[in-house]
Amino acid sequence: MTGTGGTSGTGTGDTTDAVDAARAADGFREVYGPAPDGVWAAPGRVNLIGEHTDYNDGFVMPLALPHTCRVAAARRDDGVLRLHSGEIGSGVVQLDLDTLEPRGPVGDRGGWAAYPAGVLWSLRAHGYRVGGADLHIESTVPVGAGLSSSAALEVATAFALDELNALELTPEEIARICRHGENDFVGVPVGIMDQMASACCTAGHALHLDTRDLTQRQVPFDLAARGLRLLVVDTRVKHALGTGAYAERRAGCEAGAAALGVRALRDVPYEGLDEALARLDDPEVRRLVRHVVTENRRVEETIRLLDAGDPRAIGPVLTAGHASLRDDFAVSCPELDTVVESANAAGALGARMTGGGFGGSAIVLVEDAVAERVGTAVASAFAAAGYREPRVFEAVPGGGARRTG
Ligand code: GLA
Numbered sequence: 001m002t003g004t005g006g007t008s009g010t011g012t013g014d015t016t017d018a019v020d021a022a023r024a025a026d027g028f029r030e031v032y033g034p035a036p037d038g039v040w041a042a043p044g045r046v047n048l049i050g051e052h053t054d055y056n057d058g059f060v061m062p063l064a065l066p067h068t069c070r071v072a073a074a075r076r077d078d079g080v081l082r083l084h085s086g087e088i089g090s091g092v093v094q095l096d097l098d099t100l101e102p103r104g105p106v107g108d109r110g111g112w113a114a115y116p117a118g119v120l121w122s123l124r125a126h127g128y129r130v131g132g133a134d135l136h137i138e139s140t141v142p143v144g145a146g147l148s149s150s151a152a153l154e155v156a157t158a159f160a161l162d163e164l165n166a167l168e169l170t171p172e173e174i175a176r177i178c179r180h181g182e183n184d185f186v187g188v189p190v191g192i193m194d195q196m197a198s199a200c201c202t203a204g205h206a207l208h209l210d211t212r213d214l215t216q217r218q219v220p221f222d223l224a225a226r227g228l229r230l231l232v233v234d235t236r237v238k239h240a241l242g243t244g245a246y247a248e249r250r251a252g253c254e255a256g257a258a259a260l261g262v263r264a265l266r267d268v269p270y271e272g273l274d275e276a277l278a279r280l281d282d283p284e285v286r287r288l289v290r291h292v293v294t295e296n297r298r299v300e301e302t303i304r305l306l307d308a309g310d311p312r313a314i315g316p317v318l319t320a321g322h323a324s325l326r327d328d329f330a331v332s333c334p335e336l337d338t339v340v341e342s343a344n345a346a347g348a349l350g351a352r353m354t355g356g357g358f359g360g361s362a363i364v365l366v367e368d369a370v371a372e373r374v375g376t377a378v379a380s381a382f383a384a385a386g387y388r389e390p391r392v393f394e395a396v397p398g399g400g401a402r403r404t405g
Helices: 014-032 105-109 114-125 149-164 171-186 193-200 244-260 270-278 283-307 311-327 334-345 368-385
Strands: 038-047 062-076 080-085 093-096 132-139 205-210 216-220 228-234 350-354 361-367 391-394
Touching: 014 038, 014 062, 014 080, 014 132, 038 149, 038 193, 062 080, 062 149, 062 193, 080 114, 114 132, 114 149, 114 171, 132 149, 149 171, 149 193, 171 193, 193 205, 205 283, 216 283, 228 334, 228 368, 244 283, 270 283, 283 311, 311 334, 311 350, 311 361, 334 350, 334 361, 334 368, 361 368, 368 391
Parallel strands: 080 132
Antiparallel strands: 038 062, 062 132, 062 205, 080 093, 205 216, 228 361, 228 391, 350 361
């Protein structure tokens, strides 16, 4: 795709975009000498509801954060990819495109360079003629916090390579290519939610996405106008999806779908849940299935409430989603549970972990008037339990990936 935003809107702040782009361009010049051909930005995300449903062909509802990853890039014609991160003082990583192998040395190293390299590999694996590039990367998306810093890096890289090579891909194609890179080059079996969120979200909206066919609806999500806020609480417990637990959950869901004779758990209707559960012998698979089917239902319920103009009423749906992720899907952790319990006890409307789990972040829906009290209550609960101090900020839905400089 060309232009500055495609279907993604122009983001949360053109001034901020311009300042960030100028900084990234300066960083590029310091590393490589000449000016870049352009700067592209892609956001991290939080997911409002619909967790661990995307690899079951289900529904999700993420919103983009104002935090972005910026890629300042210039085309090269010699088949060499050079990568430099402004955050990680690791020097320039130089790769020869013809030697990039899936799960080879670059992917296996598991470091940040695998993600942009995987995007380039995936583009070529899809038959696109892509030359080399010099990339300088800067990001404000917290790493390892379950806020999709990896997807932001992938999508910003893909937007840059798309334009540098005049490919004119759609944001959906870009999301698919990025996910393929992460699955097959880096070797992490994620679904498509994070890449779609980063590529397709628009400012002021949550993205209602059907992950089976990628049909989308931008749902207005202006909490401030209703006297509400969505807080993000980063527990600072490192979340690493590369570990086996995510893949295990995914395999368990696939086993459940196979046992029930459906293509994916999305095809188990909520009304037929009890009957489906009765047909499953393995108690662990039964719990996974129950989570996915009820979670898809919670996405529908959330949409219904938002469409009815009743955002306060989604609070209990969020909290029910957390209980399901904690008890049935078993992907929470004591710190995430502490956020949810202490926030709700202090008067929040609802709260849940967001993203893959095993650490990372939670979201909390609060009335303006109690936001501060809730934040303080969560921090005190963390201190009392001897956990690291959490990082709390407000999520205002930002724009999707775009050219910024
Ligand atoms: C991670 C993955 C997503 C999704 C979530 C859980 O963020 O990258 O694809 O599966 O976990 O909803």
